[in-house]
Amino acid sequence: MRDFDAFNTMNKGFDFSQAVAEADRCLLCHDAPCSKGCPADTKPGEFIRKFQLKNITGAIRTIKTNNILGGTCGVLCPTERLCEEACSAMLKSKEMPQGQDRAIRIGEIQRFLVEYSWERGYQVLKKPDQNQGKVAVVGSGPGGLSCAAELAQAGYQVTIFEARPEPGGVIRYGVAPFRFDQTFLKKELADIEALGVEFVCNHRIEGEKGAEKLLEDGFKAVFLAPGLWKAAELIPGQAPIEGLLSSVDYLESLRDGRLEQTATTFEGKTVAVIGGGAVAMDCAETAARIGAKDVYLVYRRSYLQMPAEEKEIQAALETGIHFLLLNQPLDYLTTADNIISGIKIARTQLGNPDNSGRRAPVEIAGSEWNLGVDIVIEAIGNQAVPESPNWYPGVKTDGKHLIQADPETGETSVKGIFAGGDIVRGPSLVVNAVRDGKVAAQAIQQYLNQ
Amino acid sequence: MKSSNQVDLSIDFCGVTFINPFLLSSSPVSNSAEMVEAAYEAGWAGVAFKTLNSDRIPIIHPSPRMNSYHYGHKKLVGLQNVEQISDRPLKDNLVDFLYLKKKYPDRVLISSIMGFSNAEWEYLAKVSEDNGADMLELNFSCPHMCVEGSGHHVGKAFDLIEKFTTTVKNAVSIPVLAKMTPNITDMTEPALYAKRGGADGIAAINTVSGISKVGLNDLVPKPNVFGIGAISGTSGPAIKPIGLRFIAEMAQCEELNLPLSGMGGIETWIDALEYLLLGAGTIQVTTGIIHYGYRIVEDMIEGLSDFMVEKGFNSVSELVGKANANLKTTDHFELDRQGITEYNLDACIGCGQCVIICNDAAGQALDWDEKERRPHLIEDKCLSCMICSFVCPVDGLITFKEMPKEWNRRETRTMDASLEKELKFSPYKDIQVL
Ligand SMILES: Cc1cc2nc3c(=O)[nH]c(=O)nc-3n(C[C@H](O)[C@H](O)[C@H](O)COP(=O)(O)OP(=O)(O)OC[C@H]3O[C@@H](n4cnc5c(N)ncnc54)[C@H](O)[C@@H]3O)c2cc1C
Ligand SMILES: Cc1cc2nc3c(=O)[nH]c(=O)nc-3n(C[C@H](O)[C@H](O)[C@H](O)COP(=O)(O)O)c2cc1C
Ligand code: SF4
Ligand code: SF4
Ligand code: SF4
Numbered sequence: 001m002r003d004f005d006a007f008n009t010m011n012k013g014f015d016f017s018q019a020v021a022e023a024d025r026c027l028l029c030h031d032a033p034c035s036k037g038c039p040a041d042t043k044p045g046e047f048i049r050k051f052q053l054k055n056i057t058g059a060i061r062t063i064k065t066n067n068i069l070g071g072t073c074g075v076l077c078p079t080e081r082l083c084e085e086a087c088s089a090m091l092k093s094k095e096m097p098q099g100q101d102r103a104i105r106i107g108e109i110q111r112f113l114v115e116y117s118w119e120r121g122y123q124v125l126k127k128p129d130q131n132q133g134k135v136a137v138v139g140s141g142p143g144g145l146s147c148a149a150e151l152a153q154a155g156y157q158v159t160i161f162e163a164r165p166e167p168g169g170v171i172r173y174g175v176a177p178f179r180f181d182q183t184f185l186k187k188e189l190a191d192i193e194a195l196g197v198e199f200v201c202n203h204r205i206e207g208e209k210g211a212e213k214l215l216e217d218g219f220k221a222v223f224l225a226p227g228l229w230k231a232a233e234l235i236p237g238q239a240p241i242e243g244l245l246s247s248v249d250y251l252e253s254l255r256d257g258r259l260e261q262t263a264t265t266f267e268g269k270t271v272a273v274i275g276g277g278a279v280a281m282d283c284a285e286t287a288a289r290i291g292a293k294d295v296y297l298v299y300r301r302s303y304l305q306m307p308a309e310e311k312e313i314q315a316a317l318e319t320g321i322h323f324l325l326l327n328q329p330l331d332y333l334t335t336a337d338n339i340i341s342g343i344k345i346a347r348t349q350l351g352n353p354d355n356s357g358r359r360a361p362v363e364i365a366g367s368e369w370n371l372g373v374d375i376v377i378e379a380i381g382n383q384a385v386p387e388s389p390n391w392y393p394g395v396k397t398d399g400k401h402l403i404q405a406d407p408e409t410g411e412t413s414v415k416g417i418f419a420g421g422d423i424v425r426g427p428s429l430v431v432n433a434v435r436d437g438k439v440a441a442q443a444i445q446q447y448l449n450q
Numbered sequence: 451m452k453s454s455n456q457v458d459l460s461i462d463f464c465g466v467t468f469i470n471p472f473l474l475s476s477s478p479v480s481n482s483a484e485m486v487e488a489a490y491e492a493g494w495a496g497v498a499f500k501t502l503n504s505d506r507i508p509i510i511h512p513s514p515r516m517n518s519y520h521y522g523h524k525k526l527v528g529l530q531n532v533e534q535i536s537d538r539p540l541k542d543n544l545v546d547f548l549y550l551k552k553k554y555p556d557r558v559l560i561s562s563i564m565g566f567s568n569a570e571w572e573y574l575a576k577v578s579e580d581n582g583a584d585m586l587e588l589n590f591s592c593p594h595m596c597v598e599g600s601g602h603h604v605g606k607a608f609d610l611i612e613k614f615t616t617t618v619k620n621a622v623s624i625p626v627l628a629k630m631t632p633n634i635t636d637m638t639e640p641a642l643y644a645k646r647g648g649a650d651g652i653a654a655i656n657t658v659s660g661i662s663k664v665g666l667n668d669l670v671p672k673p674n675v676f677g678i679g680a681i682s683g684t685s686g687p688a689i690k691p692i693g694l695r696f697i698a699e700m701a702q703c704e705e706l707n708l709p710l711s712g713m714g715g716i717e718t719w720i721d722a723l724e725y726l727l728l729g730a731g732t733i734q735v736t737t738g739i740i741h742y743g744y745r746i747v748e749d750m751i752e753g754l755s756d757f758m759v760e761k762g763f764n765s766v767s768e769l770v771g772k773a774n775a776n777l778k779t780t781d782h783f784e785l786d787r788q789g790i791t792e793y794n795l796d797a798c799i800g801c802g803q804c805v806i807i808c809n810d811a812a813g814q815a816l817d818w819d820e821k822e823r824r825p826h827l828i829e830d831k832c833l834s835c836m837i838c839s840f841v842c843p844v845d846g847l848i849t850f851k852e853m854p855k856e857w858n859r860r861e862t863r864t865m866d867a868s869l870e871k872e873l874k875f876s877p878y879k880d881i882q883v884l
Contacts, residue, residue, distance in 0.1 A: 016845050017843070017844075017845050024523075024524075028742065049742075049745070049749070050748075050749050050752070053718045053719075053746055053749040053753075054719065054720050054749070054753060055718070055719060055749035055752050055756075056753075057752070057753070057756040057760075058748075058749060058752035058753060058756065
């Protein structure tokens with residue numbers, strides 16, 4: 001038996017004195033830019049001030065009332081382009097436009113405070129007594145959890161339907177466990193359960209009008225947050241090949257009890273991961289850490305065009321991933337037994353910007369080459385499950401099956417049905433899903449109070 | 451945990467109800483109604499308005515009037531100021547009184563006054579009462595008034611305290627606090643004079659006379675008022691121990707038995723709570739606001755409320771003086787109980803600061819394992835001074851543990867026992883003087 005403890009456990013966060021020292025660096029700005037930079041309105045300017053002034057319970061209350069996944073966000077948010085982006089502590093001025101110091105590590109302080117609340121048993125949120133009626137939430141990812149918690153605090157009786165055995169969505173079955181582990185998730189979920197939210201797991205809302213029918217089953221409103229659980233394919237309609245995995249299936253296998261089995265398959269193998277986003281980095285880094293001999297990251301553009309966060313890219317590089325930039329995979333090579341043996345790849349150069357605003361890869365004629373590999377993981381984007389529109393045929397969706405919802409309220413084209421998270425935005429962030437859940441919860445209350 | 455807005459923080463102090471015990475003290479933070487209004491909006495329960503003057507003599511503040519005392523990267527550990535009492539016309543201050551009482555009837559307006567003669571004290575007391583003040587605070591304590599016969603000069607002449615307090619009490623019917631200077635050895639004595647004069651409560655402390663910084667290029671103590679420095683008022687966290695001590699002593703003085711308004715170095719709810727626990731019924735703040743702004747009251751309210759919920763206190767008055775039962779003079783200590791430090795070396799990062807200071811300033815009870823780079827405690831040399839735990843960078847690594855009664859500490863060694871034969875010494879014999 002291999003020891004997966006390190007793989008399954010994330011690094012420790014700040015201890016008390018580290019957190020105090022970091023919070024002490026905060027300038028307690030007048031119109032705190034950090035607070036403006038948080039999509040979920042977690043109010044870092046306020047919770048750091050409270051912490052600095054020793055009002056620790058208040059700091060935790062600020063985080064948790066504004067962001068029920070405050071701990072999770074503290075760990076997973078790409079803070080350098082959110083709350084920390086315009087932090088005054090970088091000491092940027094006209095004289096020193098590059099700044100003279102680093103931003104306050106807001107995410108880490110936020111994580112510390114939430115962990116401290118667990119350690120000390122501070123329950124800052126209350127379950128109200130009143131019953132305002134039943135609301136259904138489809139999907140227990142960050143979006144669903146946030147909407148449910150917000151409504152539960154307002155006195156609604158919320159049921160979350162979750163297809164998988166345990167709640168959490170991507171943060172349970174997607175993100176690499178050494179970046180975000182189960183123990184942490186369980187504690188954050190306990191705060192939501194304490195509000196009286198009911199979880200119905202192993203219960204997929206599906207079939208014709210499956211989601212819309214919830215309105216007839218006694219639920220006064222429905223919030224849809226099923227996320228994106230179909231992996232995009234390099235070659236659409238590709239027939240199965242042994243050793244060709246999708247990022248969704250692969251990552252899920254690390255977290256649903258099959259870790260040992262997957263690790264055995266990967267032991268000593270040469271693996272290629274196709275893609276340059278956060279998911280690709282998670283796939284590559286995990287593959288290396290469960291025992292692959294060599295992991296190639298095959299990406300068709302160059303370093304600067306990678307959508308992954310800088311710190312994720314660095315982590316992958318430090319794990320020893322070989323980056324094959326400016327390489328466009330074209331096709332797969334297989335053995336006679338339909339086992340993958342390699343990828344046919346063309347070298348590229350960058351051309352003019354495409355729709356995404358990034359310079360487009362242009363294949364170099366005659367540059368094809370073959371990379372011999374044992375396993376390929378496709379991580380080129382997550383999409384809505386194609387049959388999902390059938391669950392809510394009245395709800396307007398777009399060509400990619402994404403739900404069209406009002407960004408300010410989450411309202412869809414069906415009265416009483418709201419939506420948010422990745423199923424509306426496309427691949428996005430935990431903190432954005434939290435925001436969507438919150439604004440939808442407010443809109444749902446308004447709708448129900450009409 | 452109950453949310454903070456469910457906790458009732460109100461307290462009765464000298465017969466006046468305060469929505470919470472947090473007040474602005476008399477200083478620039480309470481200089482005008484415009485400022486006090488913002489403070490009320492932030493949550494402060496009342497104000498000791500910037501000390502009024504009667505317009506008899508013009509008040510001109512020195513410039514610059516303050517200097518900050520930094521310690522390392524920590525700003526405003528102390529504040530040095532040479533500010534005078536209010537430089538606004540009395541009429542303007544009184545119009546502001548009317549505005550505040552009209553708009554915020556539930557907030558307490560304490561008029562701080564300072565006179566130079568009986569007649570002036572009486573005059574200021576009356577105009578304050580006539581224009582809405584709920585209470586008076588007699589400023590016997592400003593340490594740096596540029597005018598002789600005022601401020602803490604009165605605070606040190608105890609008969610004047612009694613005389614002026616009597617005058618004021620005869621002139622008004624609202625409660626009267628006497629605000630004391632800490633620049634004396636015993637505050638209960640002047641407080642008793644104030645009581646004899648009829649004071650309803652004591653406010654303390656005003657700023658501590660001090661010098662916190664000397665300019666090294668110009669050799670002028672700060673603030674440098676065009677080449678001249680002065681012994682002036684120190685305030686802020688650096689003076690909290692002094693403020694707490696005077697409040698506790700007055701609270702324990704049975705003869706005094708007056709409500710106390712505590713101040714000196716309060717920034718957080720914990721500081722405020724310490725003042726309450728040692729006997730203050732309300733607390734006042736200046737330097738904390740000079741550092742952070744009025745917003746700190748939000749954290750005082752929330753922090754104190756959460757504490758009360760967690761510990762099961764139902765009202766602020768239950769907290770007042772609660773720690774004084776455990777505050778005794780040092781002759782009450784049980785000296786037959788002794789302890790030592792305990793090291794959790796699994797958490798040690800190997801900086802060796804403990805070894806340096808234990809050897810240079812304590813029991814020399816630590817050896818340094820050079821290979822492991824870790825301290826080793828020689829238990830029977832440890833003095834339990836605990837200084838190693840103050841410098842150790844790891845929280846909770848070094849703790850105190852009590853030792854069994856039969857345990858003994860080793861005597862500190864002498865360097866060369868052979869020198870004993872050269873000693874000129876016979877043991878001291880106590881001579882009974884009859
Ligand atoms: C590998 C990976 C790494 C990521 N890393 C980060 C990161 O570091 N930081 C960050 O901010 N974001 C990250 N993200 C993005 C982030 O996880 C998502 O934006 C976020 O989880 C979206 O939340 P959601 O609630 O919309 O959906 P999801 O998290 O996808 O949750 C949807 C849930 O709904 C369930 N469900 C689906 N259909 C049904 C149905 N019909 N009935 C019942 N239940 C259903 C699913 O099982 C799932 O539990 C990452 C994403 C991936 C894939
Ligand atoms: C700049 C400044 C001006 C002050 N002016 C007055 C005053 O006019 N009247 C008065 O009674 N106290 C005055 N004080 C003293 C404060 O009210 C308070 O007693 C003292 O500063 C201790 O509290 P703190 O540590 O919270 O500042 C002043 C203090 C400062 C710093
Ligand atoms: S922007 Fe930075 S320095 Fe300013 S309040 Fe926020 S965290 Fe503190
Ligand atoms: S939720 Fe994320 S973005 Fe918002 S303050 Fe916290 S760490 Fe920053
Ligand atoms: S001061 Fe603390 S961390 Fe440093 S050597 Fe001593 S015990 Fe270890």
